[in-house]
Amino acid sequence: MNSRLEVQRNILDFTLSSLLRRKAKNSILILVFTLVVFMLASIIFFTNAVKREAVAVLKNSPDMVVQRLSAGRHDLIPSEYIGTIKEMKGVVSVKGRHWGYYFEPAASANFTLVVPEDGGEDGKIVTGKGVSRTMRAGEGDILPLKSYKGEWVVLAIKGVLKSDSELVSSDLIEISEKDFRKLFGISQDSFTDIAVTVKNPKETLTIAKKIKESFPDTRPILRSEVLRTYDSLFNWRSGLLLLIAAGAVFAFIIFAFDRASGLSAEERREIGILKAIGWETSDVIAFKFWEGSVISLSSFMAGIILAYFHVFFAYAPLFEPVLKGWAVLYPEFRLVPFIDPFQIATLFFLTVLPYTAATIIPSWRSAVVDPDRIMRSQ
Amino acid sequence: MRRPDRFLLYLGANLAIMAAMFAHSFVSTQNPEQVFAKKIELVKRYGLTDLCIFTEARYTRHPSQADLNTPFQDYPLSFEHFPSGSIIAPPGHLRSGMTHE
Numbered sequence: 001m002n003s004r005l006e007v008q009r010n011i012l013d014f015t016l017s018s019l020l021r022r023k024a025k026n027s028i029l030i031l032v033f034t035l036v037v038f039m040l041a042s043i044i045f046f047t048n049a050v051k052r053e054a055v056a057v058l059k060n061s062p063d064m065v066v067q068r069l070s071a072g073r074h075d076l077i078p079s080e081y082i083g084t085i086k087e088m089k090g091v092v093s094v095k096g097r098h099w100g101y102y103f104e105p106a107a108s109a110n111f112t113l114v115v116p117e118d119g120g121e122d123g124k125i126v127t128g129k130g131v132s133r134t135m136r137a138g139e140g141d142i143l144p145l146k147s148y149k150g151e152w153v154v155l156a157i158k159g160v161l162k163s164d165s166e167l168v169s170s171d172l173i174e175i176s177e178k179d180f181r182k183l184f185g186i187s188q189d190s191f192t193d194i195a196v197t198v199k200n201p202k203e204t205l206t207i208a209k210k211i212k213e214s215f216p217d218t219r220p221i222l223r224s225e226v227l228r229t230y231d232s233l234f235n236w237r238s239g240l241l242l243l244i245a246a247g248a249v250f251a252f253i254i255f256a257f258d259r260a261s262g263l264s265a266e267e268r269r270e271i272g273i274l275k276a277i278g279w280e281t282s283d284v285i286a287f288k289f290w291e292g293s294v295i296s297l298s299s300f301m302a303g304i305i306l307a308y309f310h311v312f313f314a315y316a317p318l319f320e321p322v323l324k325g326w327a328v329l330y331p332e333f334r335l336v337p338f339i340d341p342f343q344i345a346t347l348f349f350l351t352v353l354p355y356t357a358a359t360i361i362p363s364w365r366s367a368v369v370d371p372d373r374i375m376r377s378q
Numbered sequence: 379m380r381r382p383d384r385f386l387l388y389l390g391a392n393l394a395i396m397a398a399m400f401a402h403s404f405v406s407t408q409n410p411e412q413v414f415a416k417k418i419e420l421v422k423r424y425g426l427t428d429l430c431i432f433t434e435a436r437y438t439r440h441p442s443q444a445d446l447n448t449p450f451q452d453y454p455l456s457f458e459h460f461p462s463g464s465i466i467a468p469p470g471h472l473r474s475g476m477t478h479e
Contacts, residue, residue, distance in 0.1 A: 009380075056414050072445065116423055
């Protein structure tokens with residue numbers, strides 16, 4: 001048993017010397033392989049963490065949101081809808097909500113304005129960290145917003161939401177109901193949408209159908225749909241995943257194809273010499289197995305570790321320009337490290353195994369040929 | 379130390395870091411209610427329905443509340459012009475049609 005281990009150790013020693021002889025080529029190979037794994041793993045870590053966080057956080061969102069549509073677009077909903085929905089069986093509470101968007105021309109940023117359940121404090125606002133960063137304004141400062149009439153509504157910042165909630169609150173401004181109505185000219189009998197709380201979650205769909213029947217111009221959005229949204233936004237067919245993964249997979253296919261399509265003249269000569277000095281075919285295959293494993297395992301582990309630090313400790317800076325798009329306000333969020341061992345195992349089987357196999361197969365073909373013929377064919 | 383031993387040591391160190399990663403992930407996600415307490419509080423307080431990732435367009439800021447004509451926001455044949463709209467896939471309920479319609 002020990003002698004077999006010693007043989008493998010010696011073969012590994014020979015493999016490492018062989019790899020070091022072609023230091024430049026193999027370093028580039030390891031670098032590119034590491035980058036491919038790093039990109040794929042970063043995407044997997046990022047999308048999985050966002051999806052898991054979305055479910056954990058948004059399962060506390062309203063049971064159902066009822067929007068009114070007009071000419072195919074989301075429109076204000078009249079308050080009389082609330083009374084009718086409230087009377088439906090199984091409905092616990094119905095609340096009109098005020099929220100909207102405000103484009104800040106000075107910073108070219110979009111903010112989301114929300115009115116809290118308690119109505120908020122007139123003349124005072126609470127801002128998200130992103131708003132505070134973009135406007136360079138903190139607690140105690142004032143933030144003037146232009147109303148629909150072109151008049152300034154001057155609001156005092158009474159607080160800034162903490163940075164650890166940026167993933168949900170970065171662009172938020174908490175504003176009072178009165179200031180919200182003043183800013184956008186919304187009448188007392190209109191709301192942005194309606195939040196419905198249902199007694200039995202199993203009845204949500206039935207109640208949604210009833211609402212749709214009573215008010216055909218509405219669109220109920222269930223919490224289950226909100227939760228499903230984040231699953232489909234970042235599934236494998238989403239642009240982010242598909243683009244980067246496709247690039248990385250093609251790079252890897254070129255890689256593996258280069259290995260599988262045949263050996264270089266130098267590598268064939270090496271195998272011929274090894275066979276001529278008495279190496280068995282199995283030893284040559286073991287040598288090539290170690291060669292494939294050294295490159296793929298080192299790259300795989302380095303890629304995974306770098307991806308983990310990139311996504312969960314460094315705020316995924318490489319994704320920032322992609323995710324930011326044209327937005328000025330970009331949340332600086334730190335994701336909670338949800339990692340799925342199954343996904344890492346899948347990545348392992350899709351990268352390390354094919355590469356190692358692609359290294360062994362052409363070597364095995366060369367190793368079974370007479371060494372004299374291999375060396376003469378140079 | 380021989381070269382193979384140095385290499386195996388390097389692999390062992392990498393494995394140890396990966397084990398630490400899993401341990402870190404496990405510990406950090408043990409109690410989601412506590413980990414996300416502040417975010418959950420805000421979701422409840424404001425009735426939030428979406429994560430704040432893309433702030434450039436309303437249908438990417440609140441994809442779950444997006445209009446049914448998204449991404450043809452401006453007219454039926456318009457191209458998607460916000461980068462983030464190309465990065466994410468449309469919400470499932472917009473593609474499959476609403477179940478409760």
